[in-house]
Amino acid sequence: MNGWMGTILRIELTSGVISKEVLDPELARDYVGGRGLAVKILLDELKMQCDPLGPENMLIFINGPLTVTGALCTGRYAVVTKSPLTGTVCSSNSGGYFPAAFKTAGYDAIIFSGKAEKPVYLWIDDDHVELRDASNIWGGDTRATYDIIRKETHKEARVACIGPAGENLVRYAAIINDASRAAARSGVGAVMGSKNLKAVAVRGTKGVKVADPEELLRSTIIADHVKKADLGIAFGEFGTPLFVDIMNANNIMPTKNFQEGFFEEGDEINGAEIIDRTLVRSKACYGCALNCGRNTRLPKDAKYQGRGDGPEYETCFSLGSNICVGDLEALTKMNYLCNEMGMDTMDAGTTLGTLMELYEKGLVKDEDMGFPLPWGDADNAIKLLTMIARNEGFGREAAMGGKYLADKYGAPEVFMGSKGQGFAGYHPRAMVGQGLLYATSPEGGNHTTGNTIQPEINGIPGPMDPLTSEGKAEMVISRQDETAFIEACGVCVFPYMLMEEGTEIIAEFYSAVVGVEHTEDDVRKIGERIFNLERLFNHGLGFTRQDDTLPERMTREPHTDGIGEGNVVPLEEMLDRYYKLRGWSGEGVPTDEKLKELGIL
Amino acid sequence: MVMRIAFTEELCTNCHLCSMFCSLAFTKDGIFEFRPSIARIRVVENGDDTKYVAHVCLQCESPACADVCPVEALAKDPETGLVMIDEDECTGCEMCIEACEFDCLFMVDGKAVKCEVCDDPLCVRACAVNALELTEWDEESVLEQGELYKEVRL
Numbered sequence: 001m002n003g004w005m006g007t008i009l010r011i012e013l014t015s016g017v018i019s020k021e022v023l024d025p026e027l028a029r030d031y032v033g034g035r036g037l038a039v040k041i042l043l044d045e046l047k048m049q050c051d052p053l054g055p056e057n058m059l060i061f062i063n064g065p066l067t068v069t070g071a072l073c074t075g076r077y078a079v080v081t082k083s084p085l086t087g088t089v090c091s092s093n094s095g096g097y098f099p100a101a102f103k104t105a106g107y108d109a110i111i112f113s114g115k116a117e118k119p120v121y122l123w124i125d126d127d128h129v130e131l132r133d134a135s136n137i138w139g140g141d142t143r144a145t146y147d148i149i150r151k152e153t154h155k156e157a158r159v160a161c162i163g164p165a166g167e168n169l170v171r172y173a174a175i176i177n178d179a180s181r182a183a184a185r186s187g188v189g190a191v192m193g194s195k196n197l198k199a200v201a202v203r204g205t206k207g208v209k210v211a212d213p214e215e216l217l218r219s220t221i222i223a224d225h226v227k228k229a230d231l232g233i234a235f236g237e238f239g240t241p242l243f244v245d246i247m248n249a250n251n252i253m254p255t256k257n258f259q260e261g262f263f264e265e266g267d268e269i270n271g272a273e274i275i276d277r278t279l280v281r282s283k284a285c286y287g288c289a290l291n292c293g294r295n296t297r298l299p300k301d302a303k304y305q306g307r308g309d310g311p312e313y314e315t316c317f318s319l320g321s322n323i324c325v326g327d328l329e330a331l332t333k334m335n336y337l338c339n340e341m342g343m344d345t346m347d348a349g350t351t352l353g354t355l356m357e358l359y360e361k362g363l364v365k366d367e368d369m370g371f372p373l374p375w376g377d378a379d380n381a382i383k384l385l386t387m388i389a390r391n392e393g394f395g396r397e398a399a400m401g402g403k404y405l406a407d408k409y410g411a412p413e414v415f416m417g418s419k420g421q422g423f424a425g426y427h428p429r430a431m432v433g434q435g436l437l438y439a440t441s442p443e444g445g446n447h448t449t450g451n452t453i454q455p456e457i458n459g460i461p462g463p464m465d466p467l468t469s470e471g472k473a474e475m476v477i478s479r480q481d482e483t484a485f486i487e488a489c490g491v492c493v494f495p496y497m498l499m500e501e502g503t504e505i506i507a508e509f510y511s512a513v514v515g516v517e518h519t520e521d522d523v524r525k526i527g528e529r530i531f532n533l534e535r536l537f538n539h540g541l542g543f544t545r546q547d548d549t550l551p552e553r554m555t556r557e558p559h560t561d562g563i564g565e566g567n568v569v570p571l572e573e574m575l576d577r578y579y580k581l582r583g584w585s586g587e588g589v590p591t592d593e594k595l596k597e598l599g600i601l
Numbered sequence: 602m603v604m605r606i607a608f609t610e611e612l613c614t615n616c617h618l619c620s621m622f623c624s625l626a627f628t629k630d631g632i633f634e635f636r637p638s639i640a641r642i643r644v645v646e647n648g649d650d651t652k653y654v655a656h657v658c659l660q661c662e663s664p665a666c667a668d669v670c671p672v673e674a675l676a677k678d679p680e681t682g683l684v685m686i687d688e689d690e691c692t693g694c695e696m697c698i699e700a701c702e703f704d705c706l707f708m709v710d711g712k713a714v715k716c717e718v719c720d721d722p723l724c725v726r727a728c729a730v731n732a733l734e735l736t737e738w739d740e741e742s743v744l745e746q747g748e749l750y751k752e753v754r755l
Contacts, residue, residue: 068621068635068637069635070618070621070622070625070635070727097617100617100637104636104637104638204638205636205638206636206638207624207628207634207635207636207638207639208634208635208636209632209633209634210633210634210635211633212633213625213633217622217723217726220618220622220726220727220729223729224729227729280650280651281614281651282614283614283615283650283653284614284615284616285616286616286617287616287617287618287621288616288618289616289618289729289730290729291614291616291729291730293614295650295651307649307650
């Protein structure tokens with residue numbers, strides 16, 4: 001097959017049985033790969049009511065047909081499972097070098113089921129696949145695990161693993177690959193930990209066949225074009241922390257647990273500051289021309305020490321402005337700690353934000369935690385992050401996430417998220433389409449299922465008022481569908497979302513790789529099919545309109561800053577139109593008619 | 602004049618696009634595939650992720666690889682000055698791999714392979730940060746690149 005490797009690997013951890021099966025070409029055609037194909041597999045096979053942290057849950061590692069093909073930014077994979085944080089289906093994706101190794105070893109997906117009796121890791125050397133004892137590395141942080149496994153297997157091995165947070169079932173534990181990249185969200189690391197699976201190490205030497213290499217050579221020209229666009233230049237130079245300036249300038253930088261939209265110390269934690277103080281060098285994921293990654297190191301004379309990657313923008317928000325930490329070194333330290341412990345920086349930050357507000361209100365006290373936790377207290381935040389990952393003291397409670405804490409301590413309104421997952425770093429009160437996106441995303445407060453920055457803030461393709469509901473349902477639907485397709489291809493959303501003609505370009509690349517002509521409309525249709533499939537999955541678990549919510553802070557408390565001052569998110573109004581345009585019932589359920597149209601029924 | 606692929610370490614981002622596109626030039630039998638493991642250029646990281654180094658043949662003036670080859674499969678082309686490998690002659694003994702102190706030959710499917718400088722090198726075209734360049738051979742830059750290769754081994 002062009003694009004796909006044609007083989008799915010199955011690892012039944014309870015019995016230790018390893019098997020390989022042929023990828024069904026029809027499923028590949030209809031659901032592509034990544035979250036699309038994986039959700040289809042889950043819908044067909046998973047006992048939906050299962051405990052996400054029980055042996056019945058399935059954990060799928062999956063790349064896409066464009067991974068390692070020379071199209072733009074093709075170094076990604078996704079982890080798809082039933083989330084222990086949200087209870088929904090979830091997809092968490094990551095770049096780095098592991099995804100390319102995983103694909104070139106010859107597999108489109110690895111499906112884990114069951115639970116190993118004792119800690120194991122999976123070693124894949126092309127066709128050779130074996131489960132190995134991981135007792136000696138259980139408990140280790142992600143960098144140590146990476147180093148040890150590379151020594152035990154092959155110097156070219158690429159490793160994805162969990163840290164103590166995943167082992168201890170922290171509800172927002174991540175899977176860290178290449179010691180610094182994260183499939184971070186929705187607690188995929190906890191699912192891996194619940195299966196006693198410490199790591200997956202891979203070495204791949206096979207090739208990915210493509211139908212039309214000439215067309216793919218054009219990607220180098222397009223990459224040049226992306227890099228020369230204003231945003232592209234700034235992106236290459238400053239990485240994602242460039243967004244700190246954009247969000248602050250537009251008063252959508254979530255600050256103090258989303259109470260505000262402007263962070264006064266933004267200049268202390270932005271891309272320029274990273275270049276000045278911590279940057280070692282820029283780096284790219286495998287097969288990516290954009291190099292937005294940041295290899296950093298804390299200065300020798302700094303209060304905190306360490307090395308690693310980041311922070312990325314989302315962390316500048318979550319563990320920076322969101323908890324009022326304007327000290328780049330402290331923020332960077334927290335980022336390293338989350339990576340080493342194997343924890344999502346975003347939900348770690350929104351959990352701390354919830355907790356700091358509960359503390360401010362006097363609902364959580366010093367004696368509950370063993371220490372105070374006022375806004376901006378980086379030292380105690382660092383202490384708490386370690387306690388969360390290590391399952392110590394109050395860390396056990398904080399490990400359950402912000403929603404749990406807000407409910408338990410009697411102020412459910414202070415959790416800033418949707419479906420139990422914390423929001424990303426875009427304040428919806430002054431870009432209300434983003435609010436609709438958070439409310440309707442399959443896994444709640446998520447920034448990768450179709451960010452609305454380009455249309456709402458940067459005015460691409462045309463001017464759009466970020467404060468009103470006008471055109472938002474249409475825009476969010478198209479962003480969600482396009483993104484679903486892009487992610488299913490196993491590529492990074494960035495270049496395609498940066499370019500006005502991104503959907504056209506991904507359709508061309510997809511056609512060139514698989515050898516079947518696809519138009520923009522064709523790929524949007526596939527995206528819509530995937531998005532509806534996820535909705536169908538969640539509906540099967542009882543999720544409806546009553547779960548497509550935002551906290552009252554978004555819908556009732558007026559925005560405090562900038563042109564959006566006084567604004568709130570008109571969610572219900574947008575939802576009505578959104579469901580109608582989606583072809584769903586007023587309760588947000590896909591109709592049979594829609595499902596038939598999409599070929600799902 | 603002798604041409605070679607020059608590499609500037611400071612610009613490299615470790616994206617591996619060079620080896621991906623290089624491999625495309627060497628796929629066979631009308632099948633096009635991206636298979637970095639057959640590439641004639643390989644990127645490696647140093648231990649602490651502070652250097653990324655693309656190993657690609659320096660086209661040495663007196664190539665050690667050719668000197669040790671027991672079947673004379675490796676030789677300098679008198680016209681282009683490039684070190685060329687005769688795939689049919691190569692027995693896969695790996696002596697050239699051992700002899701190259703710059704780690705610029707690689708084993709692929711039982712045979713040694715190396716960069717023989719394509720006319721319009723895809724690695725150079727694919728490099729988005731201009732870390733690779735098709736340039737004229739000169740001793741100073743070759744020595745410098747060679748030192749880097751000895752420091753960050755394959």
